[in-house]
Amino acid sequence: MKNTNQTYFLLLLLICFLFNCKNEKKTAPKEEITEVTEEVVEMPVNVINVVTRAMDFQSVDTIPSGWNTFKYENLSNETHFFLLDKYPEGKTAENAITDIAPVFEEGMDLINEGKAEEGFAAFAKLPEWYGDIVFSGGAGLIAPKHTAITTVKLDPGYYIMECYVKMPSGKFHTLMGMAKPIMVTEEDSGNTPPKATVNITLSGVDGITYDKGITKGKQIFSVFVKDQKAHENFIWHDLNLVKLEDYASEDELEAWMDWSDPKGLITPVPNGITFLGGVNDMPAGSTGYFYADLKPGKYAFISEVPNTKSKKLFKVFDVID
Ligand SMILES: [Cu+2]
Numbered sequence: 001m002k003n004t005n006q007t008y009f010l011l012l013l014l015i016c017f018l019f020n021c022k023n024e025k026k027t028a029p030k031e032e033i034t035e036v037t038e039e040v041v042e043m044p045v046n047v048i049n050v051v052t053r054a055m056d057f058q059s060v061d062t063i064p065s066g067w068n069t070f071k072y073e074n075l076s077n078e079t080h081f082f083l084l085d086k087y088p089e090g091k092t093a094e095n096a097i098t099d100i101a102p103v104f105e106e107g108m109d110l111i112n113e114g115k116a117e118e119g120f121a122a123f124a125k126l127p128e129w130y131g132d133i134v135f136s137g138g139a140g141l142i143a144p145k146h147t148a149i150t151t152v153k154l155d156p157g158y159y160i161m162e163c164y165v166k167m168p169s170g171k172f173h174t175l176m177g178m179a180k181p182i183m184v185t186e187e188d189s190g191n192t193p194p195k196a197t198v199n200i201t202l203s204g205v206d207g208i209t210y211d212k213g214i215t216k217g218k219q220i221f222s223v224f225v226k227d228q229k230a231h232e233n234f235i236w237h238d239l240n241l242v243k244l245e246d247y248a249s250e251d252e253l254e255a256w257m258d259w260s261d262p263k264g265l266i267t268p269v270p271n272g273i274t275f276l277g278g279v280n281d282m283p284a285g286s287t288g289y290f291y292a293d294l295k296p297g298k299y300a301f302i303s304e305v306p307n308t309k310s311k312k313l314f315k316v317f318d319v320i321d
Helices: 002-027 030-039 093-112 116-125 128-132 250-256
Strands: 047-052 062-074 083-086 146-154 157-162 179-188 198-203 207-210 217-225 239-244 273-279 287-294 297-302 314-319
Touching: 083 146, 093 116, 093 128, 093 179, 146 273, 207 314, 217 273, 239 250, 250 273, 250 297, 250 314, 273 287
Parallel strands: 047 062, 062 179, 198 217
Antiparallel strands: 062 146, 083 157, 146 287, 157 179, 198 207, 217 287, 239 273, 239 297, 297 314
């Protein structure tokens, strides 16, 4: 009968397939397997999930210290990032609300009213302990409906996870709910950092440099912070990956990257710009990592500080097919 023959043939095929698979595993030389895995960028499995649906950070409250990889899913309709602020002993989210937020609000309101000088002067009211906050990395700017994967090393302590991108009204997301306390415990995660495919050096003196041409496909970028400083807007330099459409304006992007500009860091982002993550502010000497899957096209690395072009903190590059 035709049907029986067909079944028999399929069964034979299945047995052959299973046998072959088994056989291959047994006889494949070890070197060959190692060679294959070296070519492939493996995605991390042990991750801390962070999700934004509106003006929120949904994640666990307590994480181990040491190397941690964050998978930040931005399901909202706005561009966000997250920065991990390590607070000095005894200071908490309550102090952020009472001592810091009002100062930023007052300063920003004055800048928005066109009173830039008075606005900047208002920041003198920041408490002394503000200078003791250690910005400890996090995900760079990430577009709506995109996911950023970032690996950083954290010391034990009390942190605030924050995003200070601004609403169209000029209000910081930090004041809209994007500030979440995270406890980093003494217990070490036991994780090791990933192996980078491209090594970036970030410096306030030499700008952004990297060790090889950037090719399409999955990449793991390491970001070494050679030196660090507060720029004109009090912010340290970080590293963001951006996809630029042909019609995107580099000048508009440069201006947008300064929160102290009345139009800066306000969503929506300039036309033709898609943020793809990166590594947020970290102290000098630190290294962070981020993952990206690149398609051919025009991209840039840029810091979230003013005057990036002249500081060499805005590097445009092509990913060729
Ligand atoms: Cu935000």
